[in-house]
Amino acid sequence: MAGMTEVIEIDPEHPDPAAIARAAARLRAGGLVAFPTETVYGLGVNALDASAVRRLFEAKGRPANDPLIVHISSVQALDQLVSEVPSIVERLAARFWPGPLTLVLPGSHAVPPEVTASLNTIAVRIPAHPVAHALITAVDLPVAAPSANLFSRPSPTRAAHVIEDLRGRIDMVLDAGETAVGVESTVLDVTTDPPTILRPGAVTPEMLREVLGEVGLVARDGGPMRSPGLLDRHYSPRAPLTLYDGPKAVEALLRDAIAAGASGRRVGLLLASGDLDAAAFSRATRDAGTDDRLIIRELGPELPDVARSLYAALRDLDTARVDLIVARAFSQAEGLGIAIADRLRRAAAGRVVHT
Numbered sequence: 152m153a154g155m156t157e158v159i160e161i162d163p164e165h166p167d168p169a170a171i172a173r174a175a176a177r178l179r180a181g182g183l184v185a186f187p188t189e190t191v192y193g194l195g196v197n198a199l200d201a202s203a204v205r206r207l208f209e210a211k212g213r214p215a216n217d218p219l220i221v222h223i224s225s226v227q228a229l230d231q232l233v234s235e236v237p238s239i240v241e242r243l244a245a246r247f248w249p250g251p252l253t254l255v256l257p258g259s260h261a262v263p264p265e266v267t268a269s270l271n272t273i274a275v276r277i278p279a280h281p282v283a284h285a286l287i288t289a290v291d292l293p294v295a296a297p298s299a300n301l302f303s304r305p306s307p308t309r310a311a312h313v314i315e316d317l318r319g320r321i322d323m324v325l326d327a328g329e330t331a332v333g334v335e336s337t338v339l340d341v342t343t344d345p346p347t348i349l350r351p352g353a354v355t356p357e358m359l360r361e362v363l364g365e366v367g368l369v370a371r372d373g374g375p376m377r378s379p380g381l382l383d384r385h386y387s388p389r390a391p392l393t394l395y396d397g398p399k400a401v402e403a404l405l406r407d408a409i410a411a412g413a414s415g416r417r418v419g420l421l422l423a424s425g426d427l428d429a430a431a432f433s434r435a436t437r438d439a440g441t442d443d444r445l446i447i448r449e450l451g452p453e454l455p456d457v458a459r460s461l462y463a464a465l466r467d468l469d470t471a472r473v474d475l476i477v478a479r480a481f482s483q484a485e486g487l488g489i490a491i492a493d494r495l496r497r498a499a500a501g502r503v504v505h506t
């Protein structure tokens with residue numbers, strides 16, 4: 152679809168009903184509308200309109216075998232989408248909806264196969280962002296929405312990221328500023344016993360265990376692919392990213408960055424705030440003559456801050472046209488650290504240096 156993409160600024164807390172009504176009308180007419188959720192921006196389409204769904208896959212350049220998440224605004228709306236509501240859903244919904252949790256459930260035939268990539272399951276969530284909630288309520292239809300980025304680029308956490316990737320390819324963007332969580336929702340398959348986390352997110356394994364007792368975390372490497380979106384090279388910046396892990400990670404990363412800079416390449420550095428001894432670093436780069444070739448993004452100080460700014464930092468480094476990115480691993484044993492580690496590992500697509 153080529154044409155104009157209308158950008159509407161909208162208050163994140165108190166969305167203007169007239170703007171919401173326009174966006175809802177676009178969706179009902181089969182249009183593609185990007186909107187903020189608490190995780191990342193989504194690219195919405197009427198989930199019951201097969202030809203609109205096909206246009207959405209085309210706009211993103213997304214392979215047809217990667218199923219979409221259907222967004223609804225109330226638990227009642229589940230009934231038309233699923234063939235059965237497993238008993239655990241009530242407790243999960245009570246605790247985590249609206250919020251950054253997607254449930255994979257037994258599908259019904261009401262939803263066109265384009266949405267689910269012909270699987271017999273369907274992924275559903277109720278987002279918490281007031282704009283998303285208002286839009287889905289106004290449109291009064293289930294809204295299929297992948298992240299509003301071109302396939303394999305980092306997910307958008309600001310409207311500017313959506314516009315960068317999809318201007319002219321979609322009908323409308325609702326711009327409500329930066330999203331709060333910054334990484335995509337936790338995807339939990341409740342058709343297995345015990346339920347399995349297919350994609351870690353802000354609803355952590357620890358939080359899910361409080362409700363479920365036991366929960367599995369799907370191994371990303373080896374074994375059959377459980378969720379097509381779990382491809383490597385997802386969420387990637389254009390420049391190759393190398394991840395540094397272990398106790399000497401920062402030291403090794405800085406050494407390699409300075410060496411690459413000295414050989415004439417532009418290097419993006421993803422660090423935690425507090426990693427750099429600024430004086431020592433500027434001395435080292437001045438000695439190596441690389442000052443203007445090293446571009447630094449500091450993430451943090453806390454893990455929620457890292458999650459919120461990670462994708463924007465990756466896009467910034469691409470915009471700065473770096474030739475390579477070196478990134479430090481963050482604490483990854485638990486909580487949100489698991490989701491951050493997952494996204495960084497995918498962005499690194501196997502390039503990991505253990506120190």
Ligand code: TXA
Nearest residue numbers: 190192193218219272273274297298335336378379380
């Ligand atoms: O936070 C989010 O989840 C964002 C916002 C917009 O809601 N959406 C999002 O959608 O990240 P997307 O399409 O980028 O990722 C959807 C993920 C993919 O990994 C996909 O494979 C998985 O959900 N998925 C969808 N349906 C599935 C199913 N029936 N079984 C297993 N995995 C499924």
Ligand code: MG
Nearest residue numbers: 297298299306
């Ligand atoms: Mg995505």
